[in-house]
Amino acid sequence: MKPASESELSEMIRGARAFLIQGGGTRRIGQTVGELLETSALAGVELYEPGALTLIARAGTPLAEVQTILAAERQRLAFEVPDLRKLLDREGTSTIGGVVAANASGPRRVQVGACRDALLGVRFVDGTGAIVKNGGRVMKNVTGYDLVKLMAGSQGVLGVLTEVSFKVQAVPEAEVTLMAERSLPQGLADLRAALGSPYDISGAAWIAGRAMIRLEGMAGSVAYRAGKLRDLLAFDTAEADWSAVRDVTLFAGRPGAVWRVSVKPTEAAPLIARLGLEAVCDWGGGLVWLLDPTGTADVRAALSGNGHATLMRTLPGAMSVPVFQPESLAVAKLTAGLRAKFDPRGVFNPGMMG
Incomplete structure (x- = not known):
């Protein structure tokens, strides 16, 4: 229709x-x-x-x-x-x-x-x-x-x-990306430092062993802020494709389940270490994309209640796991109340989100 x-x-x-x-x-x-x-x-x-x-x-x-x-x-x-x-x-x-x-x-x-x-x-x-x-x-x-x-x-x-x-x-007048090869823990620590600085970051990601920081705005302001961050973190100006972070192209076309995890930035590196999975981190570590080649990783158990995980892509025949993060009883009650108010007959996307 x-x-x-x-x-x-x-x-x-x-x-x-x-x-x-x-x-x-x-x-x-x-x-x-x-x-x-x-x-x-x-x-x-x-x-x-x-x-x-x-x-x-x-x-x-x-x-x-x-x-x-x-x-x-x-x-x-x-x-x-x-x-x-x-x-x-x-x-x-x-x-x-x-x-x-x-x-x-x-x-x-x-x-x-x-x-x-x-x-x-x-x-x-x-x-x-x-x-x-x-x-x-x-x-x-x-x-x-x-x-x-x-x-x-x-x-x-x-x-x-x-x-x-x-x-x-x-669209801003200028855009600059700063980049450095970093281990995951050090890279995320540097990204948090950049986000906590007064230099107005518009992107903070870690992908394939590199930490990336983006600045945008008036040309003079961008040049000044980039110089301060280079001195603070020992990053270099580099060409960067932010669509690779935005679209998670590193995992595209590769077999495996893909998880999208929201977590405290300070918890991202320990979570990834516990799971032993390949990761792409955005938002300074607040958003973590995980590739699970076998589709068997228990991501939500590894979170221990300190985050939110959505199964974006699964493997055919993999174990049955809820796509959306299971809600607490209090939140589930609120959700049910909203759906009853706006869709009392349950006609919209039945079966989705629990």
Whole structure:
């Protein structure tokens, strides 16, 4: 099913059937059942005001279209959307609604926040077929329920997004990457030192034996900050491909399960040592990607409750492991209450997220 309008989508949802919600099919993880409901026909940029740094688009708009429109005005989505198609062995076209549903955020999150932090407003259809709008065109404090933040990362289980609005960012004048060969523990310690400095880091990653630090902004400011960090950490200026970190291309096309782990940066190196797995670290160690060639590593047990692990890719025939981190009883009660409120008949992505 592929509704061409918000009203048509609302009518479809009023029927008593289960739906598998999909934008471009490039980011969905977890098991679900139901009739495929695609939002790709709900497409088009509805408003773009470069001077106000504001963009509004229908949820099925291809991400690439949004990025092209912004690039023409030397602007961008600040949160640096990952492209995980190669990692997850997917085809298809990523949509802006899918980006929001996954709260997809890349290396620049350490500086500007996640996708949800750039969202100004959303429109969606809930499980009763009601059309809901929340937020607006400017950043402001909200009272009551902040549905904008709630919908970001909800994986389509609370409603079907039809429109999203963003605060966008000007492309900076200059960008510099500093790099050094480092062991994992020393590299992550250096990244934490850089993030704790006053030098405004926009990327802090460790990959394939190298620690990487990115700075962006006005040319004079970038040069000054880079010089201070070179002196502080003994890093050198280098050419770097941040898409390798953003898209985890090191693990693409290689056999094995892939885990995405959120953890305290100080806990990243000990966790990786306990598991003995190959890793890519972003956000100064706050985000850890792990490649498990056999699919047998007990990542959640190694976390000992001090983190959050999502099984992004599994092996055929591997042991059955929940894709999403099991919730505590208190959180599960809150989650169930939200789903009962927004999708009382359980028609959206049944079976996903527990």
